[in-house]
Amino acid sequence: xxxxxxxxxxxxxxxxxxxxxxxxxxxxxxxxxxxxxxxxxxxxxxxxxxxxxxxxxxxxxxxxxxxxxxxxxxxxxxxxxxxxxxxxxxxxxxxxxxxxxxxxxxxxxxxxxx
Amino acid sequence: xxxxxxxxxxxxxxxxxxxxxxxxxxxxxxxxxxxxxxxxxxxxxxxxxxxxxxxxxxxxxxxxxxxxxxxxxxxxxxxxxxxxxxxxxxxxxxxxxxxxxxxxxxxxxxxxx
Numbered sequence: 071x072x073x074x075x076x077x078x079x080x081x082x083x084x085x086x087x088x089x090x091x092x093x094x095x096x097x098x099x100x101x102x103x104x105x106x107x108x109x110x111x112x113x114x115x116x117x118x119x120x121x122x123x124x125x126x127x128x129x130x131x132x133x134x135x136x137x138x139x140x141x142x143x144x145x146x147x148x149x150x151x152x153x154x155x156x157x158x159x160x161x162x163x164x165x166x167x168x169x170x171x172x173x174x175x176x177x178x179x180x181x182x183x184x
Numbered sequence: 185x186x187x188x189x190x191x192x193x194x195x196x197x198x199x200x201x202x203x204x205x206x207x208x209x210x211x212x213x214x215x216x217x218x219x220x221x222x223x224x225x226x227x228x229x230x231x232x233x234x235x236x237x238x239x240x241x242x243x244x245x246x247x248x249x250x251x252x253x254x255x256x257x258x259x260x261x262x263x264x265x266x267x268x269x270x271x272x273x274x275x276x277x278x279x280x281x282x283x284x285x286x287x288x289x290x291x292x293x294x295x296x297x
Contacts, residue, residue: 173283
């Protein structure tokens with residue numbers, strides 16, 4: 071079974087540019103989560119979806135961040151415009167809602183904004 | 185979960201020894217707990233979980249202990265191997281329907297040969 075797939079694995083961009091991170095959850099999982107990990111703040115939940123519907127986006131830092139899930143097998147996290155403080159590793163995770171709570175994480179996208 | 189600081193707690197053990205990683209969780213109403221392992225450059229990987237109606241659960245070489253009285257969780261790894269070197273996170277969540285995991289700051293475990 072393929073795990074959670076994220077792309078790109080690494081992204082280097084300049085301040086002000088738009089960044090789009092992509093995630094494909096595990097097949098059959100209907101909950102999807104976006105996290106951000108930094109040394110200062112650890113792992114933070116940004117937003118999560120159930121059945122493609124955003125449920126809680128209270129962790130999204132500001133309006134520059136947006137996330138979509140157009141179908142059950144794809145989600146994007148967009149930062150526009152990007153800033154150096156957005157530099158972090160962004161993880162996507164998925165789980166099967168209603169069952170065991172375990173979330174399975176992807177390999178992450180390491181973002182560096184110069 | 186605990187607040188995050190600049191430096192992770194660290195634990196070094198000799199290969200073959202047992203290790204114990206501790207975690208203090210924040211919400212007395214949390215009823216489900218998970219331990220994750222994160223190796224360098226990878227995403228967190230599920231190790232073991234436990235519900236609040238249990239105080240101990242065992243897996244392969246790992247045991248999780250839960251003390252609800254003092255809101256404490258521990259992960260015991262038996263006969264540690266070099267591949268156990270990683271950062272270990274505890275996470276808590278509320279209720280079957282709740283999906284928000286709150287992660288602790290993590291502990292860096294180093295296995296010395």
